[in-house]
Amino acid sequence: MLAEVKLKAFRELVKDATKDELIWMNGFISALAGDIAIAPAPETNGKVNTVSALSGCTIVYGTETGNSKKVAIDFSNRLKKQGVQSKVKSLDQYKVTDLAKESCLLVVISTQGDGEPPAAAKKFYDYILQNELSLNSLKYGVLALGDTSYPLFCQAGEDVDSRLNKLGAERLIELKKCDTDFEEDAQAWINELIGKALAFSTSGTNGVVETKAKPARTGKKIYDGIISSTLNLNDSGSAKETYHIEISSEDEIVYEPGDSIGLVAENNVAAVAKVLELLAIDNNEILQHKEQSYTAVELFGKKINIQHMPERVVQQYARLVNKEIPSIKMDLADLLRIYPPDNGTTPQQVVNILETIAPRLYSISSSAAAHGQGEVHITVCRSSFNIDGQTRYGLCSDYLARLEEGQKVQFYVQKNNSFRLPTPETDVIMIGPGTGVAPFRSFLFEREAQGAEGRNWLFFGDQHFVSDFLYQTELQTFMETGVLTKLNTAFSRDQKHKVYVQHRMQQQANELFSWIENGANIYICGAKDPMSADVEDALLNIIATQKDINKTDAKGYLNNMKEAGRYHKDVY
Amino acid sequence: MSQNESPAEKIKKASNGLRGTLKQSLGDEHTGAIREDDQTLVKFHGMYMQDDRDRREERAAKKLERLYSFMIRLRLPGGFLTAEQYEEMHNIAGEHSTGIIKITTRQTVQLHGILKSHIKPTISAFNKIKLDSIAACGDVNRNVLATAHPKSSPIHEEVFGYADKISSLLLPKTRAYYEVWLDEEKLDEVNEEDPLYQDRYLPRKFKIAITIPPYNDVDVFANDVGLIAIIENNVLTGFNVAAGGGLGTTHGNADTYPRLATVLGYVPKEDVQKVVYEIATTQRDFGNRSDRKLSRLKYTIDRMGIDNFKKEVEQRSKVVFAPAKKAVITTRSDDYGWQKNHEGKWYYTVFVECGRILDSDVVKMKTAFFEIAQSRKATFRFTANQNIIISDIDDKDKKSVEDILKKHGVIEQTEKASNVRKQSMACVALNTCPLALAEGQRYMPQLITKIETLLDTHKLTGENIIIRMTGCPNGCARPYMGEIGFVGTAYGRYNMHLGANAEGTRLNKLYKENLNEEEILAELDGLFKMFAQQRKKKEAFGDFVMREAIFSESGLMI
């Protein structure tokens, strides 16, 4: 394969190379093959101990939807190829007290919520940010996963990286911020790291160059959809509005049950008008945002968040107009009204401190196998709340609730690899009160299409049986056809004392546990607080009493299920 | 005759004493309905599974099942309630049902819209005040009626006693009601042997009424068994026994027909229970169990022939019927307003339109009755004309009761209501009755208003004409015994029957079919015109149309 000349040269090169040198060459070459940022060639002086930098390193990941985990595992495999042994741990399994003893730590962490770490990484994150540790003997690298469409891109990763550095740890490689198309960047990062590590271990000098991570391209596939049908599932007299929305698209939508769609809401027209009025600019005035120009209506209508803006924005505004403003979330209109900018400040200056509207996610409640690839269904609860006497609505759920058939929407698919159906023969226990039922509707349609022989058990709950039983007739059909083996419901407000899904689970403890022992997978979806916590607690009780063990051992039992990919949560 | 038995017969036999799978049905968390066979069984416990027919399409679109709920009908022999019972019933209605208390044409009350999860609380609440719904429906003896007329009260107590005794005599023996709804432990030692009903119960519903002449407010001849109290110098000696009454028919089924009960003869009061019991056993053994449309006693009798039937009953009861004694019946209507009985106790008969006790913006009837109940100054009686009698009021309390009635506009509405309105009845029909083809109680009041105008134009204002309407041919408001009867055929359309008499001893005849409101009013316009011009002095409308040759041979007008 190699030309004679090259082959000769290569033989020369490797002839009496030490084992370590060979390993390095291998890494170097595969890095070359990786056609990306090549590690600077080290001065080979025969007796290097290249492995030292990374050997025995720990790769920890903080994940919500499984991406970081996937990347972390790839890393350890890549290192293994280099003959470097490493441990891989989820951050919620990682003993923070081990940090002191750790020699090399590689962190792969995503960002969730509004710039927060994933739930599983919270403990670690808080520990390092709140404690004054000295980590002088620690070498580390951070790979951050995120999404540029959120205002705080890869914030959690940034925080971890800068904090470890501040605590005296030694950066092996600069922080890398990956957008949703993270695979390539992640590969590049690990190759670069391997290269650097070797350079590092030989030169003994920190080969890290402080360069700002280049703005990641967003490789997200945006679909153009049309609302093909929308209806409020709640009956008259309900306190809730939950919309079943079917969105169809020209091009086939690539998703699996368990995925969500993400979309960016448009601001309420009246609110936009108010803002423009307060800023005294007309609809067509051109303004800049993120190196792009828009007309004022476009920008305030579709791009930037003007409702319930976070404290940080409010504070920036305070500085801009140098006024004392309490550190609370505020709507832009109120801010401009109560603290009007003086004539000195231009609208563009105001725009500069505002943030993009963050996408909102909605679990897909359809199944491509059952409904085809041309459409997705979502189940949206219009979030409503009361502000001094008048009813207000959440931005995106209100936007979706008001969409009419025929209107256009853009959306993308937010994969969730840690919320997947098991093999067809495996039993499934689904706990999904309220809109938490959405992915389970998808699951059931999918299992039916698969002809999966595994049993399915759903726990559903809401306020009132008569008005709030989402998808009741569909679920009844699933029972008749045998797809749904058991369906238990809890309607909290139909009797004096409140009844929730966790109470139904307790009532079914015996059978529930026998399903679990039988290998069933458990899925929880819906409100994070208090539902998911209470449900998990109920599960622990059931396990403890049924197995006759204490709560801690029950926790262990549930952890093992999680490790084995048998316990899944998608809560919000 | 167990060849090709109807499904209902199999369900009854397989039901293990009317238990079926009711407990499991109550446990089904995914539906507000109960399992199919249980829907038949639950009737024996005094309940019907229904759904709000107004809401079907809308809910289906929302992926919600039909709005299932249950109607419960109390077993109330003679239609009597103490103040305590009335007060609690009012509360139960508010907590578990639509809140409307519906007085039925058989002297009891129904609560509608009770969700499955509310059935047990409802029944146990009733149980606490010694009320139940056992056998208020189903193929058993139903609520036993007794004249509620205050003036009848010298022997009312005694007759009322018979209603109660007969009701208990014909109760099913199974404890299922107490186990399923009241969580009573199943006791193996209690003997559920049921010599009367065995495991097959009766082929069909079975109805008994007792009337005290000259009153016939209970429509005694519409019943499977009608007892006419015979009073000789102010003592109850016995009863004329009539059998084979029943009104239910089916459109397009010529084998079905309304029938008035045939008088079999007289029996002394000490024998009456035996006789009634054996009429029931005869129907049990001879009744048709394959076709439920032809299984009422009326068809059994016509098949056997009245004489064979009479013989059979005499043999079984070892009681021989004496010739019927003279009993003069003159009226079926309630005496509205204040009445005083022989002991000087006061009674106020309230006109309750279509038997629906509720608070309107003008008349706060429900509140009024509740306050009276709370005051403990009266008892309550329901009439078979869907009205209520505030009863047994002492002289000293009359004023305060009257004040409550006045305060809430009850007296005014009873006095203001026209005679036709007060004589009229309509069945429940939509939105709860699954068998309804047309509106009943929701539509009748408007139609009456238009009929009142017609009467005025023909100078017939104040005329007592008995008008009855049902949403289907089952005849729940006894339309075939109205001087004018409307029987629903399709939404907004009714068959028009004419010519029953005021006493309730003559059925009316089919006059015109499938009329909409406009056609109904046009017909009545013509008839009232004729009536106003050609009636004899004091002649009732029903008698008039029968005398005038307005019917062809077929019954239908040419």
Ligand code: SRM
């Ligand atoms: C409430 C009441 C009408 C009213 O507005 O007052 C009524 C209401 C119903 N009747 Fe009736 N019947 C009522 C008196 C009658 C009467 C009048 C009477 O008994 O004096 C009759 C005609 C006499 C007779 O029995 O022949 C009557 C003949 C029927 C029939 C036809 C029976 C037959 O032999 O063909 C049915 C249908 C059936 O039984 O299959 C029926 C069935 C029904 C049902 C239960 C419909 C059903 O089977 O699902 C109706 C419930 C409607 C609802 O939503 O409440 N109802 N029903 C009366 C309750 C009486 C009670 O307290 O027990």
Ligand SMILES: Cc1cc2nc3c(=O)[nH]c(=O)nc-3n(C[C@H](O)[C@H](O)[C@H](O)COP(=O)(O)OP(=O)(O)OC[C@H]3O[C@@H](n4cnc5c(N)ncnc54)[C@H](O)[C@@H]3O)c2cc1C
């Ligand atoms: C993975 C995932 C899956 C999800 N799946 C679903 C699903 O299937 N169905 C579903 O309905 N939701 C789902 N959600 C939740 C959804 O993404 C949104 O969070 C939800 O719809 C609320 O967004 P919103 O824009 O309507 O409300 P927002 O505008 O984000 O407001 C959220 C809350 O902030 C407060 N708030 C907002 N504006 C103001 C104001 N002006 N003044 C005071 N307080 C204010 C209110 O408490 C409000 O409820 C999911 C979330 C995630 C992360």
Ligand SMILES: Cc1cc2nc3c(=O)[nH]c(=O)nc-3n(C[C@H](O)[C@H](O)[C@H](O)COP(=O)(O)O)c2cc1C
């Ligand atoms: C609810 C939610 C909120 C998110 N918020 C942010 C954010 O504030 N900033 C960001 O950069 N990415 C954000 N993302 C994008 C994720 O970090 C990105 O999808 C990442 O690939 C997820 O990796 P994981 O599967 O390891 O959790 C968010 C994703 C979700 C589901």
Ligand code: SF4
């Ligand atoms: S007459 Fe027909 S419509 Fe009316 S209540 Fe009876 S069954 Fe229902």
